[in-house]
Amino acid sequence: MTSDADKALDKAVEVLRLDRQLCFALYSAANRVTRLYRPLLDALGLTYPQYLAMLVLWEHSPRTVGEMGQALDLESSTLTPLLKRLEGAGLIVRSRDPDDERRVIISLTDAGDAMRDQALGVAEQFFCKLDTPLPELVDLRERLKRLAV
Amino acid sequence: MTSDADKALDKAVEVLRLDRQLCFALYSAANRVTRLYRPLLDALGLTYPQYLAMLVLWEHSPRTVGEMGQALDLESSTLTPLLKRLEGAGLIVRSRDPDDERRVIISLTDAGDAMRDQALGVAEQFFCKLDTPLPELVDLRERLKRLAV
DNA sequence: AACGATTTAATCGCGTACGATATAACTTCA
DNA sequence: TGAAGTTATATCGTACGCGATTAAATCGTT
Numbered sequence: 458m459t460s461d462a463d464k465a466l467d468k469a470v471e472v473l474r475l476d477r478q479l480c481f482a483l484y485s486a487a488n489r490v491t492r493l494y495r496p497l498l499d500a501l502g503l504t505y506p507q508y509l510a511m512l513v514l515w516e517h518s519p520r521t522v523g524e525m526g527q528a529l530d531l532e533s534s535t536l537t538p539l540l541k542r543l544e545g546a547g548l549i550v551r552s553r554d555p556d557d558e559r560r561v562i563i564s565l566t567d568a569g570d571a572m573r574d575q576a577l578g579v580a581e582q583f584f585c586k587l588d589t590p591l592p593e594l595v596d597l598r599e600r601l602k603r604l605a606v
Numbered sequence: 607m608t609s610d611a612d613k614a615l616d617k618a619v620e621v622l623r624l625d626r627q628l629c630f631a632l633y634s635a636a637n638r639v640t641r642l643y644r645p646l647l648d649a650l651g652l653t654y655p656q657y658l659a660m661l662v663l664w665e666h667s668p669r670t671v672g673e674m675g676q677a678l679d680l681e682s683s684t685l686t687p688l689l690k691r692l693e694g695a696g697l698i699v700r701s702r703d704p705d706d707e708r709r710v711i712i713s714l715t716d717a718g719d720a721m722r723d724q725a726l727g728v729a730e731q732f733f734c735k736l737d738t739p740l741p742e743l744v745d746l747r748e749r750l751k752r753l754a755v
Numbered sequence: 756a757a758c759g760a761t762t763t764a765a766t767c768g769c770g771t772a773c774g775a776t777a778t779a780a781c782t783t784c785a
Numbered sequence: 786t787g788a789a790g791t792t793a794t795a796t797c798g799t800a801c802g803c804g805a806t807t808a809a810a811t812c813g814t815t
Contacts, residue, residue, distance in 0.1 A: 482750040487636035
């Protein structure tokens with residue numbers, strides 16, 4: 458016969474199995490994708506989060522730090538150092554908004570704008586590396602967007 | 607009329623839109639989930655990656671650093687400092703394998719083992735926070751496992 | 756036995772993430 | 786108008802994540 462304590466332990470063992478955890482599948486997939494991007498982005502001298510920041514700016518520049526934080530769901534404590542590095546790389550310029558000196562405006566430089574074409578190549582190479590049908594990727598993307606919003 | 611350069615730009619703008627990027631959906635969802643776990647794990651004094659390491663050990667202890675790295679898909683450069691912190695917290699013990707002095711064996715302490723029950727509560731609270739039907743979560747999990755393996 | 760190759764962890768440096776806090780600029784409203 | 790409240794970034798400390806490198810132990814082959 459099995460005690461209540463044993464049954465509770467069995468339940469814990471089952472529920473907590475790593476392969477049952479959505480959180481781990483997500484964490485692990487995110488790490489894998491970052492690793493997959495790394496060699497592609499090395500050619501541009503960008504890290505993966507820096508690439509995401511550039512995506513935001515290629516969509517629309519200039520943007521304030523706050524707007525970028527909202528788009529990327531990141532705090533200023535993460536963005537500020539990242540943007541300083543992009544500025545150091547000559548891809549963006551940071552300047553105070555004359556209309557509201559609290560705001561910092563991020564603008565693409567010509568070099569930053571020119572990198573867009575190479576980025577297109579990166580996106581295509583990444584798609585090839587994934588080797589997954591596009592509909593499956595689109596479906597996964599939309600499910601992820603809905604998660605924990 | 608539209609020039610070839612304009613068409614190429616239009617294509618780049620479309621393809622590179624942030625909301626079209628699986629990579630960003632994944633990155634962002636992973637960050638959100640970590641943030642969602644944080645207040646729950648604060649009660650246990652664990653970070654999110656530390657919680658994942660404990661999940662591995664609750665499944666089966668002792669394990670070598672290498673086995674844990676394989677389970678979690680992490681390098682020793684990530685795991686070693688993390689495990690030292692868990693040891694500092696009294697949840698695990700690190701010891702060299704007498705049969706092969708290269709290996710380091712990670713064992714749960716009684717305190718580490720006892721934390722399993724609280725972890726079960728965390729997993730349940732997280733599920734409530736997500737507020738998503740279980741089948742949807744299972745489906746998402748399996749899709750994530752298949753991605754970029 | 757012995758020496759080169761391999762395996763296992765650890766160390767180091769860099770770049771995130773983020774909570775807590777600080778600081779400066781704007782807004783409100785008494 | 787001026788003090789209190791709010792907002793927009795920046796700074797700091799902690800903890801990852803990983804590539805590159807190192808150090809030690811083991812293995813394979815002769």
